[in-house]
Amino acid sequence: MNGGSCNDIPLRSAQGRIYRHSTKKLVAPLTSKAGSTAKAYTAENAKRIQWMSRHELPQEEGAFLLYLAERSISQGSSSLSKSLAAYQLAHDALTPDTQRFATELIRTRKRKESETRRQPAVASLEEINKVIELAKNADPKTERDVLITLLSWTALLRASEVSELKWTDLVRHENCLEVHVRRAKNDQEANGRSTFVTYEEGSDLDHGYILLARWKVRAKGSYVFPNHNDGSKLSPSAISSITKRIFESVGIFNKTHHSIRRGAANAMQAQGFSRDQIKAKGRWRSDGGVARYLVDCPEAQGIPKLAIIGTSANKESEEGDVDEGPPVLEKEF
Structure with a gap:
């Protein structure tokens, strides 16, 4: 045998x-x-x-x-x-x-x-609204760049998550917009995660629904934010460069794409959202991860926002997020 x-x-x-x-x-x-x-x-x-x-x-x-x-x-x-x-x-x-x-x-x-380590500067809602103003009578390229900024703020998107967005990832519900992130850091099962966005009626952010509908008619292909020249997917570094460029176009020179994510997290904290809610919406993997984004503010401690006398002790850095990669300079997208 x-x-x-x-x-x-x-x-x-x-x-x-x-x-x-x-x-x-x-x-x-x-x-x-x-x-x-x-x-x-x-x-x-x-x-x-x-x-x-x-x-x-x-x-x-x-x-x-x-x-x-x-x-x-x-x-x-x-x-x-x-x-x-x-x-x-x-x-x-x-x-x-x-x-x-x-x-x-x-x-x-x-x-x-x-x-x-220096944290990136924190973008404010006022600065985001200045960018949104550019969408009035804007050309398609500027409209795309404004929408990148707006959606990144409201959904706390990383540059890598923005670049992967497809139209099938955006679902309009009766009272909110569902943004499905295909690859999130807190998604160990690789099923993707959903973040839900609401735009208050009459606010500057409410313009987001109108912008999305108008942009969907103009955009080419399956990606929400394609390359303006050939319709291909934008890289995370291209998203970072676009954001920096559009901030500079309204006179803001110390903000990066990651400043948007950090600013949105702190805006949620100031509005009274819990750390767990911020962590869930921003798709952070750990408590320590979200804690590094947040700064102390009176609103988070139950005190109304007051006028600050003198120089703020919290000086912002101009350094961006290392995960987003080097910015792509002098290149059209």
Whole structure:
């Protein structure tokens, strides 16, 4: 029987079932993650294995800590956290000492980042309304750029989310507009997330419905905000450049696309929305993520807005969001 008797067959069959069962248990943690997360963890583990092989180190916890320590010299805390999560996914739980050392290494890196990181400037509703004014008798390109600004404010959209929007992602309900974000950071199931937008009747933002209807007639293709020249999808960096350009056209020179998202979050806080509501609408993945966007204001503490005497202690930065990529300059979209 080619290397075995008939009596071996049940044993082989049992071994095969055990192997298949064990294999399923091994891949289950990875397949339970969103596709993009699983891909990132797989790539990170491959990078770690390659580093250990190059340095002739065993694939064990001690070598992993050396790998993490070396990466901390040039990589940020988010990259280190991803390395740790990927390692934990591929191995059993870390020993308490290893877990503690890795966590402290990431915290130390995060503290250093907080000392130098500057938050982007906060856009205000008054500034958004100045941009909306440009839509009156505007050419198609300017109308598109105004609508990008308006929808980014009302739906707290990232530049990457704006670039992916298709007309099928916008659904008008009786009292609100549903904006379906195909790839959100808090969407581990990769099903997309929906943000609901209302425009108060008679307000400047109420003009959004009219702009959307008019723009849908003018726009080409399936994307809501296509390239003005060929109808192709705009990149996140192009969205960032468009936003910066339209702010500058109304005399505002220190705002970026990410300033819109941060400003909208703070506007919600000033209106009395809870942090959980802001987190849900802005599709933040963690409480810490949304907390970094918010600044202290009297309205959030139940005090009406008062006139400020003297210079504000909160000086805004001109730095944009690093996730949006470098702005594309001197290029028509």
